[in-house]
Structure formats: structure tokens, C-alpha cells
Amino acid sequence: MKTVFQRTPTLKDCPTHYCPGCGHGIAHRLIAEVIDELGIRGSTIGIAPVGCAVLEYDYIDVDMIEVAHGRAPAVATGMKRTNPDKIIFSYQGDGDLASIGAGEILHAGHRGEQITVIFINNAVFGMTGGQMAPTTMADQITATTPKGRNVAEEGYPLCVSELLAVLPGVTYIERCALSTPANIRKAKKALKHAFELQINKAHGLSLVELLSSCPTYWRMSPPDATKWIDNKMTKVFPLGRLKG
Amino acid sequence: MTEKGQTSIGTEERVLMCGNEALAEAAILAGCDAYFGYPITPQNEIPAYMSRRMPEEGRVFVQSESELAAINMVFGASATGKRAMTSSSSPGISLMQEGISYLAGAELPAVVVNVMRGGPGLGNIAPSQSDYFQATRGGGHGDYRTIVFGPSSVQEMADCMSLAFELADKYRMTAMILADGFLGQMMEPVVLKKRPSPELPPKDWALTGAKDREQNIVRSLWLGEGVLEDLNFKLDDKYKQIQKNEVLCEQYEVDDAEIIVVAYGIAARIVSGAVTRAREEGIKVGWIRPVTLWPFPTEQISKAADEFRLFLTVEMSTGQMVEDVKLAVAGKAPVVFYGRPGGGVPTVDEILDKIRQLTIRHKTQDSRLKTQDKR
Ligand SMILES: Cc1ncc(C[n+]2csc(CCOP(=O)(O)OP(=O)(O)O)c2C)c(N)n1
Ligand code: SF4
Ligand SMILES: [Mg+2]
Numbered sequence: 001m002k003t004v005f006q007r008t009p010t011l012k013d014c015p016t017h018y019c020p021g022c023g024h025g026i027a028h029r030l031i032a033e034v035i036d037e038l039g040i041r042g043s044t045i046g047i048a049p050v051g052c053a054v055l056e057y058d059y060i061d062v063d064m065i066e067v068a069h070g071r072a073p074a075v076a077t078g079m080k081r082t083n084p085d086k087i088i089f090s091y092q093g094d095g096d097l098a099s100i101g102a103g104e105i106l107h108a109g110h111r112g113e114q115i116t117v118i119f120i121n122n123a124v125f126g127m128t129g130g131q132m133a134p135t136t137m138a139d140q141i142t143a144t145t146p147k148g149r150n151v152a153e154e155g156y157p158l159c160v161s162e163l164l165a166v167l168p169g170v171t172y173i174e175r176c177a178l179s180t181p182a183n184i185r186k187a188k189k190a191l192k193h194a195f196e197l198q199i200n201k202a203h204g205l206s207l208v209e210l211l212s213s214c215p216t217y218w219r220m221s222p223p224d225a226t227k228w229i230d231n232k233m234t235k236v237f238p239l240g241r242l243k244g
Numbered sequence: 245m246t247e248k249g250q251t252s253i254g255t256e257e258r259v260l261m262c263g264n265e266a267l268a269e270a271a272i273l274a275g276c277d278a279y280f281g282y283p284i285t286p287q288n289e290i291p292a293y294m295s296r297r298m299p300e301e302g303r304v305f306v307q308s309e310s311e312l313a314a315i316n317m318v319f320g321a322s323a324t325g326k327r328a329m330t331s332s333s334s335p336g337i338s339l340m341q342e343g344i345s346y347l348a349g350a351e352l353p354a355v356v357v358n359v360m361r362g363g364p365g366l367g368n369i370a371p372s373q374s375d376y377f378q379a380t381r382g383g384g385h386g387d388y389r390t391i392v393f394g395p396s397s398v399q400e401m402a403d404c405m406s407l408a409f410e411l412a413d414k415y416r417m418t419a420m421i422l423a424d425g426f427l428g429q430m431m432e433p434v435v436l437k438k439r440p441s442p443e444l445p446p447k448d449w450a451l452t453g454a455k456d457r458e459q460n461i462v463r464s465l466w467l468g469e470g471v472l473e474d475l476n477f478k479l480d481d482k483y484k485q486i487q488k489n490e491v492l493c494e495q496y497e498v499d500d501a502e503i504i505v506v507a508y509g510i511a512a513r514i515v516s517g518a519v520t521r522a523r524e525e526g527i528k529v530g531w532i533r534p535v536t537l538w539p540f541p542t543e544q545i546s547k548a549a550d551e552f553r554l555f556l557t558v559e560m561s562t563g564q565m566v567e568d569v570k571l572a573v574a575g576k577a578p579v580v581f582y583g584r585p586g587g588g589v590p591t592v593d594e595i596l597d598k599i600r601q602l603t604i605r606h607k608t609q610d611s612r613l614k615t616q617d618k619r
Contacts, residue, residue, distance in 0.1 A: 042455030045324070057461045063451040065323050066463040067316065068346050074313040078320025078328065079451070081304045082278050086324070086453055104316070107309035 021222025023212025051093035070101020073108035112169030130217025171204035172244030264289035270402035286425035315343030325450030331357035345384030349464025353412035370587025371425035398432035493541035501530035518595035545572035
């Protein structure tokens with residue numbers, strides 16, 4: 001029988017702790033595949049966030065560090081500046097990157113750090129129980145917006161990628177969706193490009209934003225969650241290349 | 245200060261430098277690979293010096309966007325096995341506490357310099373010793389310690405630096421230099437030389453890319469039942485070992501002393517002047533100067549308290565180290581405190597007066613005790 005699909009070696013052969021239909025597992029697989037396709041397992045250091053993906057190192061088989069909530073871009077700076085030949089990536093949720101770590105990502109981009117950032121936008125704080133994130137959609141019900149996000153008081157969803165794209169230190173930003181197989185293939189291409197830029201020592205920071213399901217706190221079935229990404233989230237967070 | 249090109253650094257020659265710059269050059273001599281920091285008075289000479297010298301040496305200097313970022317840059321560099329440091333002053337060190345706690349949890353070496361100024365809040369920019377609690381108790385969350393040096397001269401600022409890097413690597417933890425604005429700014433002759441480095445354990449835990457080996461993970465999250473408790477006990481064992489092996493303290497004329505003054509850092513310099521003058525007046529007084537504030541010289545002070553004496557603790561605060569002195573003395577002798585907080589610096593005369601007052605009190609107490617004995 002012909003093998004048509006195989007687990008890539010850098011993705012560990014173990015069950016994850018993610019909820020059914022969660023986007024984190026898909027993102028992990030894509031990253032592991034890209035690392036293997038580029039042959040960079042031996043020179044890559046990954047940074048896990050504080051968020052549902054905190055145990056990312058249990059799934060992706062590269063040297064990894066777990067850091068304080070939101071501080072990954074600063075940690076990545078310390079790593080890359082002292083190890084310019086290593087490939088450094090951070091993996092951050094929207095609470096991690098867009099809320100508590102907004103300062104760190106802005107300034108890493110501002111300095112043009114040669115790192116790759118994978119930004120998982122699932123419009124909530126998954127890990128702490130589905131509270132409002134800066135990326136939460138208008139009127140979206142969360143644990144801390146029981147009547148839906150009121151934009152008059154809580155602000156509009158924050159489009160961090162658009163903000164970062166104006167920085168000269170940021171080389172490449174693309175927003176993709178972990179929804180349909182076609183979109184997932186695009187996401188993989190974007191991730192690969194982001195890593196390639198770093199491998200080729202292109203100046204500046206590369207970032208891929210991935211719109212990602214959290215069926216648990218969106219209170220939806222996994223199929224409905226992917227539809228919600230395509231029908232609702234992409235209206236506020238349009239897909240495509242924002243820079244580079 | 246020495247100029248580029250005609251530097252006598254690394255030789256036995258004495259050069260005139262301010263404490264902040266001596267410390268910075270000593271860090272370079274100690275093999276510091278990377279410096280990360282955010283400006284704050286009274287330690288601005290350190291980042292300024294490093295911004296010039298680190299690139300000259302082909303090493304890393306980054307002015308971070310905040311102290312939060314600075315300590316996390318240290319965290320990242322250290323995780324890859326590099327020697328990394330940051331420096332700041334009190335308000336900035338408060339911001340770093342999250343990172344220092346993570347360094348403790350992840351067991352990463354780091355060197356942090358606090359050139360203390362007055363607090364709380366923005367306080368002022370005058371020298372102070374009011375961060376003793378924060379430094380020695382572990383100012384961040386969790387059950388941890390940091391090694392803390394309290395240098396009292398420009399030379400000692402430099403000497404503590406290489407020792408700090410060495411102990412940080414040896415024990416995989418943060419070593420802090422707790423100086424003050426006075427020491428940072430004042431100029432003194434200093435000899436800067438490379439300290440012969442002892443054999444240190446290999447950094448086989450470092451993140452260098454998992455080439456031909458299993459993945460390395462640096463983490464501080466331990467969810468399994470009892471796992472974190474085990475780690476806490478392991479850290480505690482390490483801390484106990486440090487308390488046994490790494491205490492540094494200096495004593496002066498303690499043997500026949502009826503009064504012992506305990507002070508560290510710049511306060512100890514002033515105390516030493518006062519004690520010399522008191523001796524000239526025939527007062528039997530000596531001093532004990534903790535060089536490591538954690539581990540604290542508990543045993544040395546406890547031993548000194550075995551004979552009936554009076555202890556006077558002098559600090560530029562409302563009384564922080566005095567708690568450790570009391571713990572060490574353990575009720576065996578009276579402990580008196582004299583402090584000047586908020587940027588106040590005690591004078592030799594002030595301390596001398598205090599010693600004279602205590603002599604009278606001590607004499608009367610002593611004779612009262614003697615009459616009690618007779619009864
Ligand atoms: C300093 C600090 N504040 C708060 C928390 C609690 N906390 C953990 S994860 C998280 C939010 C995670 O949300 P996100 O980054 O969007 O990740 P997700 O779980 O959605 O993937 C929060 C607030 C923490 N660990 N540390
Ligand atoms: S809570 Fe949401 S983000 Fe977290 S694992 Fe479950 S589905 Fe994924
Ligand atoms: Mg999230």
C-alpha cells in the first residue's frame with residue numbers, strides 16, 4: 001500500500017492535551033513539517049508561550065524554552081543576538097502577544113530582530129477559561145463579556161499584524177486561517193517563507209498570524225468553529241500578505 | 245577612566261574609575277557575552293560604558309525597551325549557555341522581579357546589578373540601601389533565593405562581578421550585586437584583573453539546537469503531582485549548600501569588642517571610620533561587614549553574640565538587614581539600630597555619637613547584670 005500521509009519526525013508521536021477541533025494542534029504540525037522540510041531541527045530553538053500551547057515542547061521535538069507571559073520576543077532577542085546562526089521562533093497566543101506582550105512584540109519588530117513569530121489568534125484567552133482578548137470580535141460573548149464585547153467600552157478587535165506591518169524592522173507579515181484544507185496549505189507556505197527569510201538572514205522580523213479555532217470557548221462544534229473563522233473572523237482580520 | 249587604545253584593563257596597574265564603570269569592565273573581564281539594560285539613574289554609566297566596550301570585544305549590547313524586556317533578554321541569552329547580565333536601579337529592579345523568579349524556576353544563571361536609590365515609588369536618585377529585603381528575600385513570587393553581594397568599594401564592585409558570574413554558573417541561579425548610588429558614582433583606584441576561573445559544570449542543559457541529540461527543554465512549569473514540590477526541595481538543597489559554602493564577611497577588632505557594629509556597602513565604609521575614631525577614644529568597639537548579604541554571615545554573627553556584647557546595625561534604610569542580625573543574635577544580646585532612609589547618608593560623627601551613647605548604656609547594663617549576678 002502506498003503511504004500518502006505520514007507524521008513528520010519533528011512532531012512527537014503522542015496525544016496532545018488540546019480540545020477536539022483546537023487549532024493549536026494543526027499549527028504545531030505545520031511548524032514541525034516546515035522544520036523538517038527545511039532541515040533545521042538541529043539549529044532551531046523554539047519559545048513556548050503562556051497560554052494553551054504552554055506545553056508545546058511536549059509536541060515539537062526541538063530545543064525549546066517556556067517563558068513568562070508575553071515576553072517571548074524579548075527572550076528571542078536575547079537568544080538571536082547571542083546566537084545569530086540559530087533559527088529562533090516564538091509561538092504566541094493573542095493574549096500573550098497582543099495584550100500582555102504588546103510592548104515586547106512592538107519593540108522586537110521595531111529593532112528589526114531577525115526572528116520568526118507565529119501568532120495564534122483565536123479571539124479569546126483559551127487557557128484561563130475563555131475571557132476577552134484584545135482580538136475578541138465585537139459582540140462576542142466571552143467569560144468576561146457576558147453580554148458580548150461592547151466596543152464602546154472595550155474597544156474594537158485589535159489588528160496587531162496591521163500595526164506591526166508599518167514598522168521598517170518588520171520584513172514579512174502574512175495572515176492565514178487554519179480553517180479549510182486550502183487555507184491550511186497556504187498557512188504552511190507562509191510559515192515556510194517566514195523561516196526561509198530567517199535562514200537567509202533577511203533583515204528584520206517575520207510574522208505569520210494564524211486565525212485558529214477555539215471551539216470550547218466559542219461554544220461551537222469544531223466544524224462550526226472553522227466556518228466562523230471564514231465567515232466572521234476574516235471580515236475583521238482579512239487574510240493575505242500584509243507585508244513583504 | 246581609561247581611554248580606548250591605551251586601556252590598562254586586565255593588567256595589575258591601578259586605574260581611577262567610578263564604581264559603575266569598574267563593575268562594567270570587570271563584567272567584560274569575567275567573560276560576559278551579553279549586556280541588556282534600560283537607562284535609570286544612578287547607574288547610567290553602566291549601559292553607556294557597555295554600549296562602547298561590548299561591541300569592541302565583539303560581544304552583545306542591547307538597550308532594551310524596558311527592564312521587563314531586559315531581564316527576559318538575559319533569560320534568553322542565558323538559556324543558550326551564554327553569560328548574560330543586566331543592571332538597573334531600584335524601580336527598574338522591581339520590574340525585573342517576574343524575570344528573576346522565572347530564572348530561579350528554570351535554573352538559569354544570570355547576573356543582575358542593582359545600584360540602589362531611594363524609594364518607595366520613584367523615590368529619589370540619592371544613594372540608599374532600601375532594597376535589602378527585596379534582594380535577599382527573593383523579590384519575585386515563589387520559593388527561591390538569589391545570591392546577593394554588598395560591595396563597599398569600587399575595587400569590591402569589580403571583584404564581586406567575576407565571583408557573581410562564577411557562582412551564577414556554578415549554582416545555575418541569579419547572583420545580584422547590591423550596590424548604591426554612592427558606590428556607583430564615586431571614583432577610586434582599582435586593579436582590574438581576570439580571576440582564574442575554577443572548573444565549572446558543563447552547560448549540557450543549554451539550548452543550542454538539538455543536533456544529533458535529544459531535545460533540551462528549559463521550563464519552570466511543573467504540573468504533575470508532587471513534581472514542583474520535589475523541585476522546590478531540590479532548590480532548597482542547593483540554597484543550603486550555598487549558605488554553607490559561599491558566605492563572605494569581614495570582621496575588624498571583634499575579639500575584645502564590647503560593641504559590634506554591623507553594616508554593609510557604603511554604610512560599612514562610614515562605620516569603619518567611626519569605629520577607628522571610637523577606638524582612639526578607648527572605646528572597645530569592632531565591626532562585622534557582610535560581603536554576601538545572602539547567604540548571610542549568620543554563624544559569624546551568632547558566634548560573636550556568644551559573649552555579652554551590644555550590637556549596633558547601621559543601614560541607609562529604616563531597618564532591613566537588622567532583622568537578619570537579630571535572627572543571628574537570636575536574643576543572646578541586645579541589637580540596636582541606626583538608620584538614615586530616603587537618600588540620607590549617615591556621617592562618621594553621627595555613628596560615633598551613637599557608639600558613645602551605647603558605651604554608657606552598655607556600661608550601666610553591664611554593672612546591673614553584675615549586681616544581679618551577685619544577688
Ligand atoms: C503574568 C501573568 N498574568 C496572567 C496569567 C494567566 N494567563 C495564562 S494564559 C493567559 C491568556 C492566554 O491567552 P492566549 O495568549 O490568547 O493563549 P490561548 O490559551 O488562547 O492559546 C493568561 C491571562 C499568567 N500566566 N501570567
Ligand atoms: S481552550 Fe481553546 S485554545 Fe485551549 S485547547 Fe481548548 S480549544 Fe484549544
Ligand atoms: Mg488566545
